[in-house]
Amino acid sequence: MAKEILNKPGVYKFLDKSKKVLYVGKALNLKQRVSSYFNGNLEDRPWVAKMIPLVRNIETIVTENELEALVLESALIKKYKPKYNSDLKDDKSYSWIHISTNDEFPKLKVVRNKDLNTIKRGRLFGPYPSGSSVKRVFTYLRKIYPFCTCTKAKKECLYFHLGLCPGPYQGHISREDYRKNIDGIIKFLTGKRSSFIKKLDNEMKEYSSNKQYEKAAELRDKIADLKYLGSNIQGEFFEDEKSYELRKKSLHEKVFSDLRKELNIPQLVRIECYDISNIQGQDAYGSMVVNENGEIESSEYRIFKIKGSDTPNDPAMLKEVLQRRFSNEKMTKYPDVVLIDGGKTQLSVVASTIPKKICLLGISKGKRLKKKGFRPKDEFWIYKNGNSERIYIRNEKLLINLRDEAHRFAITYHKKARIKRGLRSQLLKVEGIGDDRAKKLILRFKNIEGIKESNVEEIDKVIKNKKVSEAVLKSLNT
Numbered sequence: 001m002a003k004e005i006l007n008k009p010g011v012y013k014f015l016d017k018s019k020k021v022l023y024v025g026k027a028l029n030l031k032q033r034v035s036s037y038f039n040g041n042l043e044d045r046p047w048v049a050k051m052i053p054l055v056r057n058i059e060t061i062v063t064e065n066e067l068e069a070l071v072l073e074s075a076l077i078k079k080y081k082p083k084y085n086s087d088l089k090d091d092k093s094y095s096w097i098h099i100s101t102n103d104e105f106p107k108l109k110v111v112r113n114k115d116l117n118t119i120k121r122g123r124l125f126g127p128y129p130s131g132s133s134v135k136r137v138f139t140y141l142r143k144i145y146p147f148c149t150c151t152k153a154k155k156e157c158l159y160f161h162l163g164l165c166p167g168p169y170q171g172h173i174s175r176e177d178y179r180k181n182i183d184g185i186i187k188f189l190t191g192k193r194s195s196f197i198k199k200l201d202n203e204m205k206e207y208s209s210n211k212q213y214e215k216a217a218e219l220r221d222k223i224a225d226l227k228y229l230g231s232n233i234q235g236e237f238f239e240d241e242k243s244y245e246l247r248k249k250s251l252h253e254k255v256f257s258d259l260r261k262e263l264n265i266p267q268l269v270r271i272e273c274y275d276i277s278n279i280q281g282q283d284a285y286g287s288m289v290v291n292e293n294g295e296i297e298s299s300e301y302r303i304f305k306i307k308g309s310d311t312p313n314d315p316a317m318l319k320e321v322l323q324r325r326f327s328n329e330k331m332t333k334y335p336d337v338v339l340i341d342g343g344k345t346q347l348s349v350v351a352s353t354i355p356k357k358i359c360l361l362g363i364s365k366g367k368r369l370k371k372k373g374f375r376p377k378d379e380f381w382i383y384k385n386g387n388s389e390r391i392y393i394r395n396e397k398l399l400i401n402l403r404d405e406a407h408r409f410a411i412t413y414h415k416k417a418r419i420k421r422g423l424r425s426q427l428l429k430v431e432g433i434g435d436d437r438a439k440k441l442i443l444r445f446k447n448i449e450g451i452k453e454s455n456v457e458e459i460d461k462v463i464k465n466k467k468v469s470e471a472v473l474k475s476l477n478t
Contacts, residue, residue, distance in 0.1 A: 005030050005035075005058070005060055006030055006031060006060075006408075007029050007030070007031045007032065007408075008029070008030055008062045008063075009026075009027065009028050009029070009062070009064075009065055010026070010027060010030045010060055010061050010062040010063045010069055011024065011025070011026050011027075011060065011061045011063065011069050011072045011076060012024070012026075012027065012030055012033065012034050012058060012059070012060045013058070013059045013060075013076070013080075013082075014058060014082075014084075015055070015057040015058070016054045017054075017056045019057070021082045022051055022054060022055065022082055022084050023082050023084040023085055024073055024076045024077050024082050024085060025073065026069040026070055026072075026073040030060050030062070034058060034060070037052060038052070047084055048084075050084075061241055061245075063244075063248075068244075072241075072244050075240060075244075076240065076241070079240055095110055095111070095112060096110070096111050096112075096125060097109075097110060097125045097138065097189065098110075098121075098123070098125075099122050099123045099125075099185065099186065100121055100122040101122045101186075103122075104175065105148050105169070105175065105178055106122065106147070106179075106182045107147065107148055107149050108141070108142075108147055108149065108185070109149065110135055110138055111124075123186070125189040125190070141185055141188070142164045143163075143164065144184075145181040145188075146163065146164050146165055146166045146181060147165070147166070147178075147181055147182065147185070148165050148166065148167075148168050148169070149165070150165070150169075153169055153170075154169075154170070156170050156172075166178060166181065197223055200219050200223050201223060203219055204216050204219035204220055204223065204394075207219065208392045208394075211392075213379075213392050214377070216392055217392075220396075224397075249294075249295065252294035252295055252398075253294045254294075255294055255395055255397070256268075256293055256294030258394075258395050259393075259399075262393060262394060263337070263393075265336055265337065265359060267336065268336045269292055270290065270291070270334075270335045270336055271291045271292075271335055271338075271339060271399075272289070272325075272337070273288070273291075273338075273339040273340070273341075273403055273405070273406040274286060274287065274318060274321055274338070274340050274341070275287050275341040275406035275407045275409075275410045276306070276317045276318055276321070276341070276410060277410035277411040277413070284305075284306035284317055285303055285304065285306065285410050286304040286306060286317060286320070286321035286410065287301070287302075287304070287406045287407075287409040287410035287413070288301060288302040288303075288304070288321070288325060288406070289301050289402060289405045289406045289409055291398065291402050294398070296402075296405065302325070303409070303410070304321045304324060304325070306320060307320070314342070314346070315342065315345055315346045315350070316349065318340055318342065318349065318350050319349050319350045319353055322338070322350050322353040326353060326354070326355065334355065334358065336358065336359065337358065337360075338354055338358055338359070338360050338361070339361045339362070339363060339399055339403065340360075340361070340362050341362075341364075341406065341407065342362050342363075342364055343362050343364035343379065343381050343388070344362075344388040346362055347360060347362045347381055347383045347388040348383075348388060351386075360382070361380060361381065361382055361383075361399070362380070362381035362388065363378050363379070363381075363400065364378070364381065365377075365378060378400055378403075380392070380393045380399070430468070430471050430472050430475045431468075431471060432463075432465060432468035432471060433463075433468065433472065437462075437463055437468075440463075441459070441462055441472070444462050451473070454473075455473075456469050456470055456473055459472055459473060
């Protein structure tokens with residue numbers, strides 16, 4: 001059931017034969033999480049053991065991140081009231097965020113009950129319908145505006161070393177600067193954050209114009225977090241799958257519109273992204289994935305079996321794929337942007353295969369940051385007038401996601417080819433099995449287990465030689 005589920009964050013639903021929702025859950029990795037219900041021992045989860053035999057279908061909703069999954073899960077549990085969700089109690093006690101503004105160094109905490117004494121000791125923000133999601137927001141806020149949650153202490157706490165506490169009691173931050181962090185949180189929670197975001201935006205543009213891309217990227221990520229959290233914490237919680245999908249589509253269209261302006265391509269509609277998957281040149285495949293107006297168009301995907309070489313040469317393989325793509329008379333819909341997984345070298349190799357009106361971009365892992373000991377960030381390149389130059393792209397997430405999707409799509413076919421090659425090599429060891437018969441067996445039974453679980457009569461329908469059919473079954477079961 002979980003074969004086609006993606007390795008992405010989201011929400012999953014288990015349905016019975018009458019399509020009634022049995023259980024709703026969230027996951028950082030949908031495929032791994034759903035698979036865990038069908039693999040291994042369920043003795044420590046007796047309710048799961050009771051539920052699994054009733055499951056007839058699984059539905060998933062991919063979200064942008066774990067926070068969205070948390071919020072959507074809460075909404076769907078309230079909507080469907082699934083039998084096997086453990087926390088189906090009537091959740092009338094909403095969560096609040098409390099800030100002890102009367103303290104010298106105000107602290108934040110998530111509270112369940114709103115009482116008069118709590119109000120007197122500071123400020124309350126809420127209510128928020130999902131306790132788990134508000135805790136997640138609480139964690140995100142702490143990364144953006146570090147604050148203290150401990151009592152007076154001489155030594156720095158663990159959160160100080162994690163960069164989540166500014167260490168006010170140990171003299172690492174002044175009362176005035178600490179209050180600025182708290183004021184930033186209050187402005188954020190009350191929706192008065194536009195001026196602060198505008199200030200950060202101006203700083204980010206200044207860093208970008210000075211080609212200080214690392215600092216610009218840090219501010220870009222902070223702005224994105226502030227905007228995203230702000231849109232959710234003000235009460236934009238999803239009621240169901242439809243409201244979530246509509247909101248997501250609207251956000252995708254806006255991001256695509258912003259990218260259109262950033263690349264200065266007013267008529268930008270279609271982006272095609274290409275990637276190569278192989279091991280030392282073997283079983284090499286090239287993938288083409290498509291985004292139109294912010295939405296993934298999986299029906300437009302294409303896969304290319306590399307024909308030109310068995311040696312590991314990704315740039316040459318990319319060039320072959322693009323030559324075949326743009327010389328294919330049936331593929332008449334041209335992109336406005338071609339994005340490849342690679343930098344200067346790859347761009348210079350493939351540039352001649354791209355029609356002149358199409359913008360050619362590359363995306364590569366940043367080497368400079370890696371040398372400094374930081375996690376490498378993606379870098380973007382554009383091919384102009386016979387040269388490649390590094391550029392800063394603010395709306396990078398759409399392009400990064402597209403690159404990751406191209407990689408996933410290519411590697412899927414690469415893995416299938418490796419499995420088939422391994423199966424074929426096993427079959428070719430059997431006397432009487434040549435390449436033609438091996439191909440027919442693979443086409444009919446898919447894998448080794450499929451052949452092992454069959455009988456001689458079923459195999460003989462493919463091979464037409466009982467002696468060889470018996471030898472195949474004997475060889476694979478020894």
